[in-house]
Amino acid sequence: MILYGLPVSTYTAKVRLALCWRGIAFEEREPPGGYRSEAWRQIVPMGTIPAIDDQGFVLAESEAILEYLEERYTERSLLPQDPQQRAQVRMLARLHDLHVEPKVRALFALIRQPQERGQLPELKAALDDKLARLAQVARPGPYLAGPRATLADCGFAVTLPLAERLLGALGSPLQWPPSLEPWQSALTADPLAQQALSPWRAATDTWLRAAGLN
Ligand SMILES: N[C@@H](CCC(=O)N[C@@H](CS)C(=O)NCC(=O)O)C(=O)O
Structure with a gap:
């Protein structure tokens, strides 16, 4: 592969x-x-x-x-067996790709072009709104769709820490919806997640440093 x-x-x-x-x-x-x-x-x-x-x-x-x-591959599936739970996982995964990730990606322009940073309050408010909606839909247990990681977590596990990193660098820290905090802690304590995300974290840090941000 x-x-x-x-x-x-x-x-x-x-x-x-x-x-x-x-x-x-x-x-x-x-x-x-x-x-x-x-x-x-x-x-x-x-x-x-x-x-x-x-x-x-x-x-x-x-x-x-x-x-x-x-x-x-059937081993260590990231989809539950129950049809309704599978559908819920797929719905959350689509919420990531269609609704939340674009709001995080919108911040990229502010990293690249300092003259655009006046848009920060508006873009952050739009992202905060999506996170509040996500917190309404997902009930972390502690992963987004229950006790084990599923396909629902894969995109959010990158995009939400990225939102936190970018907003921190831009001087406007992200406030996590309280119900998403156990999910965040579970990912931090998940060795496979940390291993998978470490190249991306390092590259993101390099990108921000090159843009004069930390
Ligand atoms: N819907 C695509 C999105 C992938 C995507 O946007 N990738 C970015 C890099 S993270 C990219 O290739 N951007 C270049 C472009 O959109 O032309 C997927 O889920 O794979």
């Missing part, structure tokens, strides 16, 4: 975390020519990372990758 991605990429970290939680051996490579390049678009036409190559089967889109891994 090859995972194509970059250390700083949040969606690469999402898939890396699933691979680590599942115990699936993989080798990580950078996309040939870089993401968005013509060379990479010959392999993944949309030019995005991550993608996997499983013995010649190439697949992009993180959620499709995670679902493929569920069907291809």
Whole structure:
């Protein structure tokens, strides 16, 4: 199994975390020519990372990758057995990709372009609203969908610490909704999660330092 991605990429970290939680051996490579390049678009036409190559089967889109891994490998599944619980996990995973992650990604412009930082209060309010909504939907136990990690946790485990890191660097610390605090503590104490996220954390720190932030 090859995972194509970059250390700083949040969606690469999402898939890396699933691979680590599942115990699936993989080798990580950078996309040939870089993401968005013509060379990479010959392999993944949309030019995005991550993608996997499983013995010649190439697949992009993180959620499709995670679902493929569920069907291809049965050990240490990240989906519950019960249909309603499975649906709840998938719903949370989509909330991440469609609603929460874009609000975190919107902060990237403020890191890259200091002249944009006047937008911080507005962008932070939009993110706070999404987190409050997430806290209404998810009842951490301590993972987002119950006592064990599921597909629902993979994206949020990257994106919410990233939001905390970016807002801290921009001088406007994130206030976690209280019901998400046990989830945050569970991830911090989860060795596989920490191992999977460490390349991404280091790359994020490097990115922020290069932008003159800490
Ligand atoms: N929906 C895609 C999103 C992946 C994504 O946005 N990846 C970023 C890096 S974290 C990327 O490739 N950006 C380049 C682009 O969108 O052209 C997925 O889940 O894999």
